[in-house]
Amino acid sequence: MREFLRHARLAWYLGGIGLQRLMTYRADFALGAGAFLVRVGVQTAVVGVIFQFTPAVGGWTLHEMVFLLGFSLLPRSLDRLFTDQLWELGRRLVQQGEFYRYLIRPVNPLFALLSERFFHPDGFGELLVGAALVAWAGHHLDLELTPAQWLAAAVLVFLGALIHMSVKLLFASLSFWTVTSFPAMHAANQISEFAAYPLEILHPVMRAFTTWCLPFAFTAYVPCTYLLSGDAGLVVWTPVVTAAALAVSLTVWHRGLATYEMTGS
Amino acid sequence: MNPLRPAFRYTPFVTGSLQSLLRYRSMFAISAVTAAASAAMMIFLWRAVHSSSPDGPPGGFDTAELTTYLLVAQILGLLHANRVDDEVSAEVYRGHVAAMLLKPVSYPAVRAFACLPVIGTNALFAGLPVLLLFALLVPLNVPRPVDALLFAVSAVLSAAVAYLVNLLVGMAAFVTTNTWGIRLMKQTVVAFFSGQMVPVGLMPDALAAVTRLLPFHTMVDSPLTLLLGRYDGVPGILGVLGLQLLWTAVMCAVAALVWRFAVRRLEVLGG
Amino acid sequence: MIVVENLVKEFRVPEREEGLSGSLRTLLTRRYRTVRAVDGVSFDIPAGSRTAYLGANGAGKSTTVKMLTGVMTPTSGHCLVNGLEPYRNRRRTARRIGVVFGQRSQLWWDLSVPDSFRILRRIHDIPDAVYQRNLRLFRELLDIDALATTAVRQLSLGQRMRAEIAASLLHDPEVLFWDEPTIGLDMVLQEAVRELVNRVNRELGTTVLLTSHDLADITSICDTALVVDHGRVIYQGRIDQLLSTAGQRCVIFEYRGGPSPEAVAAEVEHALPGTRVRLDGQRVRIDHPVGLLSSREVLSFLLERVDLTECYVPEPDLGTVLKELYTRNGHRGRAPGGAA
Numbered sequence: 105m106r107e108f109l110r111h112a113r114l115a116w117y118l119g120g121i122g123l124q125r126l127m128t129y130r131a132d133f134a135l136g137a138g139a140f141l142v143r144v145g146v147q148t149a150v151v152g153v154i155f156q157f158t159p160a161v162g163g164w165t166l167h168e169m170v171f172l173l174g175f176s177l178l179p180r181s182l183d184r185l186f187t188d189q190l191w192e193l194g195r196r197l198v199q200q201g202e203f204y205r206y207l208i209r210p211v212n213p214l215f216a217l218l219s220e221r222f223f224h225p226d227g228f229g230e231l232l233v234g235a236a237l238v239a240w241a242g243h244h245l246d247l248e249l250t251p252a253q254w255l256a257a258a259v260l261v262f263l264g265a266l267i268h269m270s271v272k273l274l275f276a277s278l279s280f281w282t283v284t285s286f287p288a289m290h291a292a293n294q295i296s297e298f299a300a301y302p303l304e305i306l307h308p309v310m311r312a313f314t315t316w317c318l319p320f321a322f323t324a325y326v327p328c329t330y331l332l333s334g335d336a337g338l339v340v341w342t343p344v345v346t347a348a349a350l351a352v353s354l355t356v357w358h359r360g361l362a363t364y365e366m367t368g369s
Numbered sequence: 370m371n372p373l374r375p376a377f378r379y380t381p382f383v384t385g386s387l388q389s390l391l392r393y394r395s396m397f398a399i400s401a402v403t404a405a406a407s408a409a410m411m412i413f414l415w416r417a418v419h420s421s422s423p424d425g426p427p428g429g430f431d432t433a434e435l436t437t438y439l440l441v442a443q444i445l446g447l448l449h450a451n452r453v454d455d456e457v458s459a460e461v462y463r464g465h466v467a468a469m470l471l472k473p474v475s476y477p478a479v480r481a482f483a484c485l486p487v488i489g490t491n492a493l494f495a496g497l498p499v500l501l502l503f504a505l506l507v508p509l510n511v512p513r514p515v516d517a518l519l520f521a522v523s524a525v526l527s528a529a530v531a532y533l534v535n536l537l538v539g540m541a542a543f544v545t546t547n548t549w550g551i552r553l554m555k556q557t558v559v560a561f562f563s564g565q566m567v568p569v570g571l572m573p574d575a576l577a578a579v580t581r582l583l584p585f586h587t588m589v590d591s592p593l594t595l596l597l598g599r600y601d602g603v604p605g606i607l608g609v610l611g612l613q614l615l616w617t618a619v620m621c622a623v624a625a626l627v628w629r630f631a632v633r634r635l636e637v638l639g640g
Numbered sequence: 641m642i643v644v645e646n647l648v649k650e651f652r653v654p655e656r657e658e659g660l661s662g663s664l665r666t667l668l669t670r671r672y673r674t675v676r677a678v679d680g681v682s683f684d685i686p687a688g689s690r691t692a693y694l695g696a697n698g699a700g701k702s703t704t705v706k707m708l709t710g711v712m713t714p715t716s717g718h719c720l721v722n723g724l725e726p727y728r729n730r731r732r733t734a735r736r737i738g739v740v741f742g743q744r745s746q747l748w749w750d751l752s753v754p755d756s757f758r759i760l761r762r763i764h765d766i767p768d769a770v771y772q773r774n775l776r777l778f779r780e781l782l783d784i785d786a787l788a789t790t791a792v793r794q795l796s797l798g799q800r801m802r803a804e805i806a807a808s809l810l811h812d813p814e815v816l817f818w819d820e821p822t823i824g825l826d827m828v829l830q831e832a833v834r835e836l837v838n839r840v841n842r843e844l845g846t847t848v849l850l851t852s853h854d855l856a857d858i859t860s861i862c863d864t865a866l867v868v869d870h871g872r873v874i875y876q877g878r879i880d881q882l883l884s885t886a887g888q889r890c891v892i893f894e895y896r897g898g899p900s901p902e903a904v905a906a907e908v909e910h911a912l913p914g915t916r917v918r919l920d921g922q923r924v925r926i927d928h929p930v931g932l933l934s935s936r937e938v939l940s941f942l943l944e945r946v947d948l949t950e951c952y953v954p955e956p957d958l959g960t961v962l963k964e965l966y967t968r969n970g971h972r973g974r975a976p977g978g979a980a
Binding site: 129131132135136138139140142143146149150153154156157158159160161162226282287288290291294295297298301304305306307310 | 395396399400402403406407409410413414416417418421422423424427545546547549550551553554557558560561566567571572573576
């Protein structure tokens with residue numbers, strides 16, 4: 105408990121440093137956030153073009169699909185705000201022998217790693233755009249949420265962020281064995297974008313895969329189905345799936361730490 | 370003197386790049402998985418549109434044609450993933466480009482030769498397996514031999530345009546340290562305006578007009594227009610290939626200008 | 641303070657084949673070979689000592705230091721630092737050790753040095769008094785104020801090393817592990833670093849374990865040497881005693897008038913069997929084996945024969961002594977020194 109409080113205080117302090125750094129590198133911040141705006145813009149444009157030809161895709165209307173797209177950005181951006189340094193782990197920290205520095209500090213190594221990029225600026229743009237899309241689509245859908253549903257939505261966003269983090273941590277940890285795992289992380293990230301589309305349109309195998317193997321379905325599709333239709337069939341599984349994903353990735357991470365070979369002299 | 374002699378100076382860069390590529394064999398498998406997953410996503414999305422579209426097949430594409438378009442678009446994407454943007458920006462960032470200026474070779478040419486094996490191995494070890502996999506699973510359009518040949522020519526030109534785009538993006542590292550943001554932006558813009566996500570023929574008129582003014586559609590839409598035989602006789606073919614050649618030339622000129630500017634800056638500021 | 645018992649670290653490295661066809665072959669089949677970087681080493685380092693960890697290239701020095709700092713886990717055997725197995729108790733060990741890996745930075749890449757130090761202060765819970773005292777020390781000896789607002793990634797190698805060294809000492813560690821700590825430092829700063837480490841060793845009783853290419857670092861920082869070859873400890877003890885095991889000594893002198901240098905050389909070699917004389921202008925160098933002659937005998941011979949103007953009897957050179965030590969242990973053809 106004392107250790108937990110110490111880490112919480114440190115997180116607060118390092119978060120402040122992250123924000124301070126954001127001010128120092130304003131141009132980089134603008135570029136990163138801009139890149140995400142462009143991406144969301146393109147995703148929205150694709151949805152827009154699709155609905156020129158059809159009133160519904162897999163049973164989802166335009167506004168429902170925009171809601172899904174916007175919601176998918178919330179857990180993703182929350183995850184990006186705090187765990188972006190995992191990309192560096194997969195990309196070069198093991199390869200260039202720099203990872204050792206997280207092992208010689210008297211804090212949890214995972215915390216030490218992530219804390220180097222708390223409040224990663226690219227996440228902010230995504231968070232705002234996601235919220236705006238959800239609000240716009242929700243307004244057009246005349247969505248009325250009960251207080252319990254609001255609470256559930258917040259919890260689901262948080263759990264979704266943990267799922268994103270788990271998958272990223274899992275693939276980043278592979279670099280302890282393979283030296284660099286950036287391509288694998290990239291592939292997983294590509295698959296995570298499926299979460300922004302209605303899973304009804306996918307082949308059942310792919311659907312099962314994104315629900316139970318790389319459980320990105322629980323980051324957007326499942327919560328949105330629940331919020332839009334009240335269908336709670338799958339959503340109750342979200343905490344279980346999140347816990348399982350965390351358990352698997354943390355196990356692999358710890359195994360990775362034990363096999364870490366600091367290369368070079 | 371052998372006129373090809375200067376080109377031989379670059380062969381070490383070709384074999385060197387090939388050797389370092391082959392070391393990471395899992396990379397091909399992962400590229401293939403990524404491309405296959407993206408292709409599947411796009412194909413399922415458009416099939417869903419197709420099946421629920423009340424006005425018949427959109428844009429005059431039948432299912433096989435649409436599937437072929439979306440699949441081959443992703444495979445072309447593998448030929449465009451030449452890592453030039455990555456490597457150029459990394460070398461600019463670390464100051465290695467200045468050292469390259471001391472060698473009796475042209476840096477852009479070095480990068481061009483070094484990316485040849487990347488394209489070749491990607492096509493062979495990632496593109497081909499993905500194509501075969503989908504051919505087994507979904508009905509594809511079988512092109513006429515002449516269209517396949519035209520596609521091959523056009524694909525080479527599309528790879529040239531992709532190289533030039535990536536070279537320019539990589540050189541952005543001379544002015545900003547957040548090359549990652551620029552690369553992401555490029556990736557998104559190219560994916561959309563090349564036709565990879567929405568075939569250009571399916572875009573609303575205004576959007577399609579903008580798309581045709583940009584160079585990116587020559588990277589995906591042009592080769593696919595030829596592959597699917599969606600052109601009007603010989604003038605149609607010449608129009609498509611001519612536009613690709615034109616953009617290659619324009620981008621070459623821009624890249625040369627930017628490069629000269631960058632070199633002058635390097636000479637003044639030092640590495 | 642540091643106990644190492646039968647420590648073994650093995651790596652699995654892929655076999656690379658030559659040339660392009662080799663690369664194609666390894667694409668399909670890949671063979672691995674096991675390399676034993678640390679081969680059953682055992683030693684014991686007492687608290688408060690300043691020990692140089694020496695060995696030929698490939699003796700596994702860096703690998704051992706990585707296990708002692710908890711960065712890597714041994715394949716078998718174990719080590720204890722302050723009674724803890726570092727790789728099993730990383731956090732508790734980290735509080736008590738200071739680490740510099742000269743080639744790899746541990747600082748925050750895009751923050752300034754003072755910002756990095758403020759973070760380290762929080763992470764290590766450094767008491768105010770200690771933090772201020774250490775900053776004063778670093779100001780005095782390393783001139784760290786000169787690094788003030790620049791981001792670490794924009795510092796020169798020498799500037800960065802000053803910050804790394806300071807960072808490793810900031811929390812008053814009980815043990816210092818320094819792997820190549822003076823690369824990129826000029827002579828003045830090297831001197832300052834030596835002064836710094838000797839001061840903390842004296843005042844706080846800090847244990848120091850050093851590896852370095854620079855033999856001057858070793859002789860001026862450390863009093864003890866631990867020499868490892870092929871995984872075995874072939875020497876552990878005081879450096880001055882190690883130096884006195886040298887098989888050869890020498891006397892260098894200049895003289896006035898008298899016979900020509902060539903004549904002096906011939907006379908010396910005749911009268912003092914076993915010596916070798918080398919000439920460098922007016923300067924004469926006599927190398928003599930320790931067993932047959934003492935420096936005193938050589939000197940008294942010279943004082944009688946020539947009119948000496950200058951005379952040096954240098955301490956044996958550590959590099960040469962190490963080379964002899966490796967050769968005595970049946971090990972030839974490897975470079976001596978502190979290489980990693």
